[in-house]
Amino acid sequence: MSGLPAEPGPSTGSGAGKDRPTAADAVADAHRREWAFVLAATARVAGDLDLAEECVQDAYVSALEAWSRQGVPRNPGAWLTTAARHRAIDVLRRDTTLRRKLPLLVEPDEAAPLQPGDPGGAGKGSLMIPDDRLRLIFTCCHPALAREAQVALTLRLVCGLSTAEIAQAFLVSEPTMAARVTRAKKKISGARIAYRVPAEPELPERLDAVLTVVHLLYTTGHTSPGGGDLVRDDLVDRACGLARMLSLLMPDEPEIRGLLALLLLTGARRATRCAPDGRLLLLEEQDRSQWDRAAIDEGTALVRAALRGGRPGRFALQAAIAAVHAQAPAYGDTDWRQILGLYDLLVRAWASPVVALNRSVALAMADGPEAGLAAIGDLERDGRLAGYRYLPATKADLLRRLGRRDEAAEAYRCALELTANQPERDFLSRRLAEVTGSPPGR
Amino acid sequence: MAEYLILINEDESSYATATPDVLQQVMEAHNRFAKQVEETGGSIVSGRALQPTSTATSIRDDVVTDGPFAETKEALGGYYLVEARDLDHALEIAKLCPARFGGVEVRPVMVFDGM
Numbered sequence: 371m372s373g374l375p376a377e378p379g380p381s382t383g384s385g386a387g388k389d390r391p392t393a394a395d396a397v398a399d400a401h402r403r404e405w406a407f408v409l410a411a412t413a414r415v416a417g418d419l420d421l422a423e424e425c426v427q428d429a430y431v432s433a434l435e436a437w438s439r440q441g442v443p444r445n446p447g448a449w450l451t452t453a454a455r456h457r458a459i460d461v462l463r464r465d466t467t468l469r470r471k472l473p474l475l476v477e478p479d480e481a482a483p484l485q486p487g488d489p490g491g492a493g494k495g496s497l498m499i500p501d502d503r504l505r506l507i508f509t510c511c512h513p514a515l516a517r518e519a520q521v522a523l524t525l526r527l528v529c530g531l532s533t534a535e536i537a538q539a540f541l542v543s544e545p546t547m548a549a550r551v552t553r554a555k556k557k558i559s560g561a562r563i564a565y566r567v568p569a570e571p572e573l574p575e576r577l578d579a580v581l582t583v584v585h586l587l588y589t590t591g592h593t594s595p596g597g598g599d600l601v602r603d604d605l606v607d608r609a610c611g612l613a614r615m616l617s618l619l620m621p622d623e624p625e626i627r628g629l630l631a632l633l634l635l636t637g638a639r640r641a642t643r644c645a646p647d648g649r650l651l652l653l654e655e656q657d658r659s660q661w662d663r664a665a666i667d668e669g670t671a672l673v674r675a676a677l678r679g680g681r682p683g684r685f686a687l688q689a690a691i692a693a694v695h696a697q698a699p700a701y702g703d704t705d706w707r708q709i710l711g712l713y714d715l716l717v718r719a720w721a722s723p724v725v726a727l728n729r730s731v732a733l734a735m736a737d738g739p740e741a742g743l744a745a746i747g748d749l750e751r752d753g754r755l756a757g758y759r760y761l762p763a764t765k766a767d768l769l770r771r772l773g774r775r776d777e778a779a780e781a782y783r784c785a786l787e788l789t790a791n792q793p794e795r796d797f798l799s800r801r802l803a804e805v806t807g808s809p810p811g812r
Numbered sequence: 813m814a815e816y817l818i819l820i821n822e823d824e825s826s827y828a829t830a831t832p833d834v835l836q837q838v839m840e841a842h843n844r845f846a847k848q849v850e851e852t853g854g855s856i857v858s859g860r861a862l863q864p865t866s867t868a869t870s871i872r873d874d875v876v877t878d879g880p881f882a883e884t885k886e887a888l889g890g891y892y893l894v895e896a897r898d899l900d901h902a903l904e905i906a907k908l909c910p911a912r913f914g915g916v917e918v919r920p921v922m923v924f925d926g927m
Contacts, residue, residue, distance in 0.1 A: 475898050514899055561920045562814050564898040572900070 393438035396446060397430055404447035405530030406615065410502035411451045413565065416458035417473035419527065419555050425461065429454035451499055474559065476505075477566035503528070504567045504619050507612070511580040512563045519554035520583050526551055529608045539590065539605055577620075581629050581685060584612045588633055606640070609633060627676040628686030634669035635692035638662040650793040654701045666696045684720035687712055706735040723754045731764060739768040759788035763798065766805075775805045815857065815921035816902040818892040822914030823885055824864050841910035848908045849894060854901060859892035886914045893921070 391399065409426045416422040429450045443449040510523040518540075525531045525539070537547035557563065568576040591605025613630040620626055642656040673693045676686035691712045698704040713729035726749055734742025746765050755761045766781035782802040789795050830838075849856050865887045868880040880887060892909065896902035899920070906918045 512899075514903070561918075562898045564900055568900070 391442060393434055393442060396437055396442040397434050400433070400446040400450060401430060401530060404450060406503045406506060406528045407447050407501065408450045408454055409527060409530070410506035411499050412454040412458055413474060413506065414476050414500075414502055415455045416462070417476070418471065419474060419558065421458060421461060422454070423527070425454040425457040426450070428457050448499065471559070475562050475564040475566075477564055501619070502565075503615060505565045507580055507616070508567050508576060509558060509563060509565050511576070511583050512558075513576070513579055514561060514563060515554050515557060517583070517586070519550055519557075520579065521586055522547060522550050523554050524583050524612070525587070525608065528612065531608070535604075539602065577623060577625065580616070581625060584609050584616070585629060585632075585685070587612070588636075592636065606633075606637065610637065624676040624679065625683040625685050627672045628683060628689045631669040631672035631676060631689035632685055632692055634665045634672070635689060635696050638665035638669065638696060644793060648793055648796075650797040653695065658698075658700065661696065666693075669693060670696065682715070682719070684716060687716040687719060691716070704735070706732055710736045723749055723752060724758070724760075727755060727758075727761060727764060734768055734771075739771045742768050743772075757788060759785050759794075761785075762788070766798075766801065770801065770805055778805045813895045813897060814902075814923075816894055816896055816899075816906075817919045817921055818894060818902075818906050818909050819888055819917040819919065820890045820892075820909065820911050820914070821886045821917060822889045822911055824887055824889065825885075826913035827889070828864070838910060838912065841912075845908055845910055849905050852901065852904055852908075854894055854896045854905050857893040857895055859890070861890035862888060864889075889914075 405426070408429065409422055412426050412429075413419055413422040416425060432453060433446070433450055437443070437446075507524060507528050510527055511520045515523065521540075522536055525536045526533065531539075533548045533551060534544050536551075537544040540547070542550075567573075587605050588609035591602040591607075591609060610630075610633050613626070613633050616623075616626045617630045638661045639653075639656060641662070642658075642660045643651055645651055669689065670693045673686065673689045676682065677690060682690070691709055694705055694709050694712070710729070710732040713725070713732050716725055717729055726745070730742045730745035730749070733745055743765065746761070746768070749755055749761060750765075762781045762784035766778045766785060769775075769778035769781060779802060782798055782805065786795060786798045786802065789798060827835075846856060865880040865883075868878075870877050870879060870881050894902065894905055896905055899918075902918050902920075906916050909916050
């Protein structure tokens with residue numbers, strides 16, 4: 371499974387010993403797998419996110435040297451955490467002004483009774499380092515921070531990406547991204563956003579914010595906002611890794627299962643979304659034999675679990691829709707009635723015009739293009755999707771299917787004006803040529 | 813505990829045209845608020861209502877002018893200085909704060925070194 375940080379924390383010993391990895395490989399691997407654990411545990415001691423980050427970076431640098439001399443420790447995460455925490459204690463001892471700065475507000479353990487039997491912590495008795503990764507991600511996604519700051523902080527602190535990498539992923543300049551991260555960190559200490567997992571009454575809302583950030587990372591990677599590649603694999607992998615981490619740390623949350631299932635089921639089609647020449651392939655054209663069966667099976671099982679126990683949330687419902695698509699042996703076998711039924715539930719759970727647009731596609735498939743067009747007409751009058759490229763693109767497709775070529779051409783032009791992603795532009799241009807040119811010879 | 817200022821921004825004209833009944837309700841809401849804050853484990857350090865912005869005077873570069881700095885529909889109409897454990901606690905308190913003609917803004921109070 372493509373190097374996702376599937377197993378948490380230091381108790382796993384992450385495969386050391388088999389092939390005797392080089393120190394550099396081991397450090398790179400530990401960076402991907404253990405960064406969040408190490409930083410989260412260090413933040414608690416450092417009392418400051420900036421200091422914690424510095425100390426963790428130092429720990430990785432010294433690991434490179436120490437591990438090439440003494441070999442890779444059995445438990446790299448624990449080694450790194452211990453090194454980073456010692457460094458933090460050292461710095462604090464020497465620099466007393468740091469300690470007087472507004473310290474990160476760490477709530478005592480009993481405030482977050484989420485750790486019994488947790489997979490990474492004291493359960494297996496190997497180490498007494500508490501698993502603070504949930505605190506870290508809930509802090510990064512606190513609703514008092516703007517969404518874009520939540521996303522940036524999560525990538526920086528939980529995933530360990532550099533500011534340059536995050537800036538590149540979101541197509542902003544590095545200084546802009548650096549300023550965004552700094553401002554967010556200052557707000558955490560200045561406004562005293564506590565380092566904790568929220569308790570029951572606020573948990574659903576706060577968890578939703580976390581899941582939204584993970585989903586946003588995924589969708590940004592799934593269809594990048596600009597540039598030549600349709601998919602940005604790294605962001606997609608990071609989002610899947612985060613969803614897996616959350617499902618291990620909070621195994622009883624149906625919406626986490628739903629999100630993980632959604633990412634797996636959507637990701638299962640990843641290899642088939644583009645032709646070898648980079649051309650975008652629609653669901654209809656994709657080679658279903660190339661879909662990742664293991665991911666579909668895992669995703670489908672997760673959907674079943676997420677739907678159990680009533681009142682499914684928006685991620686579980688989206689995953690259920692993706693599962694129905696994944697189960698159809700061929701496009702023509704798609705159970706559009708069932709998909710439409712799921713969309714009806716989804717519209718109620720999540721009153722978003724984007725959901726309503728997607729529902730109109732299912733409606734068109736179940737009841738014919740006219741029904742879909744009527745629903746799109748409602749959305750156009752609603753106005754909230756003005757500027758959303760998939761609205762005119764969907765409308766164009768339905769008009770094309772009805773043979774209303776002039777109207778379809780106008781809608782394709784409108785969609786093209788709003789689209790920056792090159793494979794999507796190519797697709798729309800082809801369709802536009804199709805409806806304006808001579809009738810296709812089939 | 814840390815101090816947070818809850819700034820109450822409301823539409824002044826709604827107050828100007830409110831019936832005595834409504835004003836009475838607002839007073840009662842504020843009295844209730846004081847009790848509710850205690851129940852959350854926080855406390856009110858101080859709190860005041862302000863005269864409307866028509867009574868404001870602004871000074872910039874020693875030039876005195878009539879009126880507030882910025883003319884907006886919603887203006888600062890009062891404040892509470894509260895003590896809370898952290899931002900979440902302060903937000904919990906702020907959500908209880910009456911502001912039927914607008915909303916509130918929560919600002920952490922700056923703490924200077926050595927004070």
